[in-house]
Each structure stands twice: as C-alpha cells, then as structure tokens.
Amino acid sequence: MASDDNFPPIKGTYNGINYYIQNGKQRQRKAGGGFTRESIKNNPKMQGVRDSNQELALCSRFNKNFKEALFPFINDLGDGTLHSRLMKLFMQIKTLDEAPVGKRTVVNGLCCDMGRKLLREFKFTKGPGTRDILGPIADLDTKTGVLKAVAFDPKRLKFPKGSTHFYLQYGVLEYNLKGNAFRFILNTDALVVAKEDEAKELVLEIPEKPKKGSAVFGVVKVQFYQKLPDRFYKSFAKGAVGIGVV
Structure with missing residues (x-):
C-alpha cells in the first residue's frame, strides 16, 4: 500500500523515529516510548505502574495462601471462577488500607470493619x-x-x-x-x-x-x-x- 503522495510506506525505526501505518496513513513518532520491561523497572514516570504491580503481586499471593488454607472446605466446589472472584474481592479490600499506594495490603484492609464486612458478604x-x-x-x-x-x-x-x-x-x-x-x-x-x-x-x-x-x-x-x-x-x-x- 502506497502513501498519499505515492511513496511506498515506511515501517521500522530510523534515526530514533518509529515509522508505521495507522488507518491507512503513514505516521511517525519518536522511538523509545511505550511500556517495556526496562522502562517499567527504571523510569521514574513508571512508579505508579511499579506500585500497582507490587500490590497485585501481594494480593495474588494472599489469594493463593487463603485458598490453600481453606482447602478442606473448597476442594470439592468445582468452581473455576472462585479464584478470579476472590482476587477481585481482595483487590477491593486492599484499597481500604490507608497506607501509600504500593504498600497497601489485604491484611490491613481486613483490619477495618468494611473489609471484614466485604469478606463476610462474599x-x-x-x-x-x-x-x-x-x-x-x-x-x-x-x-x-x-x-x-x-x-x-x-x-x-x-x-x-x-x-x-x-x-x-x-x-x-x-x-x-x-x-x-x-x-x-x-x-x-x-x-x-x-x-x-x-x-x-x-x-x-x-x-x-x-x-x-x-x-x-x-x-x-x-x-x-x-x-x-x-x-x-x-x-x-x-x-x-x-x-x-x-
């Protein structure tokens, strides 16, 4: 597919510029943007992403340990949605922790009345x-x-x-x-x-x-x-x- 001025479309990176096709038109932008493993790990602007990932990992670990402990009661339920539903619950309870984002935990969320209420009503x-x-x-x-x-x-x-x-x-x-x-x-x-x-x-x-x-x-x-x-x-x-x- 040619561009509007009949030149062949350019795709790739040259001299720090990304060339690509979007909606049939030739477009370009400065290279180096977007989410990469390196930028998420080191870019100061990605601190919010790192904080969210940290809380997600802690919540996932809590969910896993919670289910393992309750195995005698839930092992025969045969419900493939239980994991994701519990994960959603614990992510909600985690937000009740008043610690800074990135350090909030499910446990601290369960220390307040609303956290315990959400678990009781699950x-x-x-x-x-x-x-x-x-x-x-x-x-x-x-x-x-x-x-x-x-x-x-x-x-x-x-x-x-x-x-x-x-x-x-x-x-x-x-x-x-x-x-x-x-x-x-x-x-x-x-x-x-x-x-x-x-x-x-x-x-x-x-x-x-x-x-x-x-x-x-x-x-x-x-x-x-x-x-x-x-x-x-x-x-x-x-x-x-x-x-x-x-």
Missing part, C-alpha cells in the same frame, strides 16, 4: 451464606475461637429438592501477621441438622485456641443431604453447598 457458592446459616446475630470470640449464633434456625435455609438434612462444619482461619502465614483449625466433627429441627442457640468450638496476635475468622460450611433408610446421600443440586465467614 458469595463463595450459590448456596447459603453467613447470615442464612447462622442468623442475624453471630459472635466470634477471637481469643478462644468459639462461635455463638443465638438465632440459629434450620428453617431459614432453602433446602434443595429432596434434601432432608445438612451437615454443618466449623473451623477458624488464623492469619499470622508477622509470619504472613495461614492456619486453618478445623473441628472435624460435623453437626447433623434436620430440616424440621427447631431454632436454638448454636455454639461451635475448635480443638485448640488461635495464637495471640493473629487475625482470626470463623468459617462455616453446610452440605445438604437426603436421608434414606440405609444412609445419608449427598445432594449435588444447585445451592447444595454454602460457605460463610464471620
């Missing part, structure tokens, strides 16, 4: 969430790991078709601020709850106390089942699994 699955499972009032003792729900009511949950019971599991997610490490303390004894059970106060415990100085979150999981004469059968219906964070 929908891990299409099943019940924290409020559905525990009711409107749930209190977590971060020193002992004991979780109390004064208005626990099975009738609040929407049972998938054919389901008669659900198993309720409880664990405490502990994040060591200094060591940047997670630990999940799981109560391996699941509580079996029938659809017709009455409302009551629910008290959930873990086998050991969380360590001092850690960020502590209670995590509950429900899995619906159908009880037949021989045993319980797991439901694979939509909404048959629910996870909530306190």
Whole structure:
C-alpha cells in the first residue's frame, strides 16, 4: 500500500523515529516510548505502574495462601471462577488500607470493619451464606475461637429438592501477621441438622485456641443431604453447598 503522495510506506525505526501505518496513513513518532520491561523497572514516570504491580503481586499471593488454607472446605466446589472472584474481592479490600499506594495490603484492609464486612458478604457458592446459616446475630470470640449464633434456625435455609438434612462444619482461619502465614483449625466433627429441627442457640468450638496476635475468622460450611433408610446421600443440586465467614 502506497502513501498519499505515492511513496511506498515506511515501517521500522530510523534515526530514533518509529515509522508505521495507522488507518491507512503513514505516521511517525519518536522511538523509545511505550511500556517495556526496562522502562517499567527504571523510569521514574513508571512508579505508579511499579506500585500497582507490587500490590497485585501481594494480593495474588494472599489469594493463593487463603485458598490453600481453606482447602478442606473448597476442594470439592468445582468452581473455576472462585479464584478470579476472590482476587477481585481482595483487590477491593486492599484499597481500604490507608497506607501509600504500593504498600497497601489485604491484611490491613481486613483490619477495618468494611473489609471484614466485604469478606463476610462474599458469595463463595450459590448456596447459603453467613447470615442464612447462622442468623442475624453471630459472635466470634477471637481469643478462644468459639462461635455463638443465638438465632440459629434450620428453617431459614432453602433446602434443595429432596434434601432432608445438612451437615454443618466449623473451623477458624488464623492469619499470622508477622509470619504472613495461614492456619486453618478445623473441628472435624460435623453437626447433623434436620430440616424440621427447631431454632436454638448454636455454639461451635475448635480443638485448640488461635495464637495471640493473629487475625482470626470463623468459617462455616453446610452440605445438604437426603436421608434414606440405609444412609445419608449427598445432594449435588444447585445451592447444595454454602460457605460463610464471620
């Protein structure tokens, strides 16, 4: 394709000028602009990009460690979108940290009420969430790991078709601020709850106390089942699994 003055188009770099074709016209610009690995690393004007990359890397590492810690609860979800949805959540929580851009972290974002609220309201699955499972009032003792729900009511949950019971599991997610490490303390004894059970106060415990100085979150999981004469059968219906964070 020729240029407007019938000269053949020029493509490439010559004497510090980039020559290229855009929308059918010959254009040129000074070479050396744009995003390169070298410019991002050293150019003072790219400091904002470096800060964003640093925060993105920290958020990605937090997401990875978070999922690994919660593996006992999320390993069977089969949800390919969970990683990206959690990443979006943690990036949002990170912005609540009042540190300068480039040094903001998810952990500091979770230290404020809004950060914890966003995590509690996150929908891990299409099943019940924290409020559905525990009711409107749930209190977590971060020193002992004991979780109390004064208005626990099975009738609040929407049972998938054919389901008669659900198993309720409880664990405490502990994040060591200094060591940047997670630990999940799981109560391996699941509580079996029938659809017709009455409302009551629910008290959930873990086998050991969380360590001092850690960020502590209670995590509950429900899995619906159908009880037949021989045993319980797991439901694979939509909404048959629910996870909530306190």
